[in-house]
Amino acid sequence: MAISFASAFAGHDKTLEFRSARAAVLANNIANADTPNFKARDISFDSVLSSESSKLRLAGTNARHISEEGFSGESDALLYRNANQPSLDGNTVDMQREQAEYAQNSLQFDTSFMFLDRKISGMRKALTGN
Numbered sequence: 169m170a171i172s173f174a175s176a177f178a179g180h181d182k183t184l185e186f187r188s189a190r191a192a193v194l195a196n197n198i199a200n201a202d203t204p205n206f207k208a209r210d211i212s213f214d215s216v217l218s219s220e221s222s223k224l225r226l227a228g229t230n231a232r233h234i235s236e237e238g239f240s241g242e243s244d245a246l247l248y249r250n251a252n253q254p255s256l257d258g259n260t261v262d263m264q265r266e267q268a269e270y271a272q273n274s275l276q277f278d279t280s281f282m283f284l285d286r287k288i289s290g291m292r293k294a295l296t297g298n
Contacts, residue, residue: 176291180284186216187277193246194270197261205258208249208266216245 190211200206251260 177284177287180280180287183280184277184284186211186213187273187280190273191270191277194266194273197249197266198263198270201259201261201263201266203259206261207259208251208261209246210249210269211245212247 193209193211197206197208197210249260252262252265254260
């Protein structure tokens with residue numbers, strides 16, 4: 169019987185990819201905090217989830233099943249952030265918010281990494297018999 173890593177990792181590998189991409193976007197915002205007319209961007213988990221779920225096809229075998237017409241997602245997950253207090257030069261980066269979002273994203277990355285590490289550790293124990 170073959171091991172399917174996609175099902176064995178339970179989506180934690182995809183979560184790590186999302187958290188890495190979001191970290192890059194937030195770091196870019198922090199790096200451009202002093203750039204005139206720079207617009208802060210962010211990746212929303214909800215928008216990524218809806219764009220990925222729009223790729224799925226629902227198989228309805230009964231008239232009572234949910235139709236796929238109710239699902240729609242945005243094609244672009246990278247969104248502009250609304251500034252609470254835009255600066256005079258048009259920059260919308262709020263350093264305190266960006267640093268807080270980066271720290272929260274980092275904690276969520278570490279959590280997903282820990283879950284993935286435990287999944288791999290469990291698979292290793294199952295293979296070696298320890």
